[in-house]
Amino acid sequence: MISQHEVRVSTRGRGTYDLSRDIQQLVRDSGIRTGLCHVFIRHTSASLMLCENADPAVLRDMETWMARAVPDGDPEFTHTAEGPDDMPAHVRSVITQSDLNLPIADGRCALGTWQGVFLWEHRYAAHKRKVLVTLQGE
Amino acid sequence: MISQHEVRVSTRGRGTYDLSRDIQQLVRDSGIRTGLCHVFIRHTSASLMLCENADPAVLRDMETWMARAVPDGDPEFTHTAEGPDDMPAHVRSVITQSDLNLPIADGRCALGTWQGVFLWEHRYAAHKRKVLVTLQGE
Amino acid sequence: MISQHEVRVSTRGRGTYDLSRDIQQLVRDSGIRTGLCHVFIRHTSASLMLCENADPAVLRDMETWMARAVPDGDPEFTHTAEGPDDMPAHVRSVITQSDLNLPIADGRCALGTWQGVFLWEHRYAAHKRKVLVTLQGE
Numbered sequence: 001m002i003s004q005h006e007v008r009v010s011t012r013g014r015g016t017y018d019l020s021r022d023i024q025q026l027v028r029d030s031g032i033r034t035g036l037c038h039v040f041i042r043h044t045s046a047s048l049m050l051c052e053n054a055d056p057a058v059l060r061d062m063e064t065w066m067a068r069a070v071p072d073g074d075p076e077f078t079h080t081a082e083g084p085d086d087m088p089a090h091v092r093s094v095i096t097q098s099d100l101n102l103p104i105a106d107g108r109c110a111l112g113t114w115q116g117v118f119l120w121e122h123r124y125a126a127h128k129r130k131v132l133v134t135l136q137g138e
Numbered sequence: 139m140i141s142q143h144e145v146r147v148s149t150r151g152r153g154t155y156d157l158s159r160d161i162q163q164l165v166r167d168s169g170i171r172t173g174l175c176h177v178f179i180r181h182t183s184a185s186l187m188l189c190e191n192a193d194p195a196v197l198r199d200m201e202t203w204m205a206r207a208v209p210d211g212d213p214e215f216t217h218t219a220e221g222p223d224d225m226p227a228h229v230r231s232v233i234t235q236s237d238l239n240l241p242i243a244d245g246r247c248a249l250g251t252w253q254g255v256f257l258w259e260h261r262y263a264a265h266k267r268k269v270l271v272t273l274q275g276e
Numbered sequence: 277m278i279s280q281h282e283v284r285v286s287t288r289g290r291g292t293y294d295l296s297r298d299i300q301q302l303v304r305d306s307g308i309r310t311g312l313c314h315v316f317i318r319h320t321s322a323s324l325m326l327c328e329n330a331d332p333a334v335l336r337d338m339e340t341w342m343a344r345a346v347p348d349g350d351p352e353f354t355h356t357a358e359g360p361d362d363m364p365a366h367v368r369s370v371i372t373q374s375d376l377n378l379p380i381a382d383g384r385c386a387l388g389t390w391q392g393v394f395l396w397e398h399r400y401a402a403h404k405r406k407v408l409v410t411l412q413g414e
Binding site: 172173174187188189190193195196198199200202203206207233234235238239240241243248249250251252253274275276 | 280318319346357366369377412
Binding site: 002003038040041042044045074076079081091095097099101132136 | 310311312325326327328331333334336337338340341344345371372373376377378379381386387388389390391412413414
């Protein structure tokens with residue numbers, strides 16, 4: 001059994017957006033007991049992340065680290081037409097994930113207790129992001 | 139055909155643990171000839187890595203690079219309740235992998251000659267880690 | 277339905293190689309309407325990347341960033357037998373992707389408008405790289 005669903009996420013600019021609840025709902029609705037839930041973001045300036053979901057400080061620290069590892073306005077970047085966050089958004093996407101595959105067990109997405117699925121918007125401005133979820137299993 | 143198996147890994151603290159043999163055994167036992175082997179770690183402070191499996195110096199150098207890219211005790215981190223390796227473990231996990239999908243061909247996990255599947259424990263302390271393996275194919 | 281195909285890529289040394297067309301062709305030929313296209317590179321010194329495919333400056337800037345994040349000839353590396361680009365190639369592979377799973381929708385690989393699938397050769401020298409594509413769906 002295979003099914004596909006588009007999830008639309010309206011971001012309010014750079015930051016993380018928890019998709020875990022939406023994804024668990026899609027898995028439940030599918031009736032699949034054992035299988036895989038594939039999550040794919042159709043963009044190259046926002047990405048996906050499995051991250052600790054309990055302490056909001058983790059997400060803030062993640063942003064702190066990333067802002068230092070991939071600084072906005074890098075003077076060596078030449079792809080700058082859309083602003084200082086344009087090229088850094090592409091790099092951030094490449095070193096995190098564009099697709100995640102999550103196991104389905106006992107009819108649920110078998111995330112660990114502290115795992116959440118997040119969309120990470122890397123652009124300053126608000127964007128409408130499309131996430132395609134493909135469920136397969138029995 | 140789809141099947142799922144939990145692999146438990148007792149780590150002795152930070153370092154890499156080769157899972158290749160366990161995974162190949164699960165693939166062999168499944169009887170699947172052509173398909174995919176999905177490996178998922180249910181934690182956010184340990185991760186998965188496909189890495190060169192012949193020269194132990196590669197794994198040491200990988201740790202050297204990571205320790206510099208994501209330093210323990212980073213003074214800008216605020217999620218520090220569990221110690222100087224806590225938040226760095228989350229960052230390390232995000233820039234490596236929490237899930238790997240490996241092709242199965244001719245009844246084996248079709249890794250390249252020099253590819254090994256490693257669990258990378260990022261915490262100092264020993265942990266019990268749960269890895270969920272989902273096999274599908276024909 | 278499941279099928280597997282090997283794609284061979286002859287690189288001319290460090291740089292990016294667009295695989296999108298080859299992959300879309302495999303998906304079309306498979307006749308699968310809804311499913312997943314799994315792309316796997318059987319090496320640990322070249323990797324895969326989903327990246328912006330319109331402005332060549334993005335790929336150049338990506339290389340600029342990577343060359344700074346993982347410098348060739350790092351004096352702390354000990355796995356240096358094959359030259360200054362050897363160990364950096366392994367690190368670059370670990371922080372990008374060795375496998376990508378892409379959704380198939382309406383008989384096509386459902387990439388976003390600006391997404392391309394690239395092989396990233398991290399070694400200086402030309403190499404013959406093997407990519408294994410596994411298609412599954414209905």
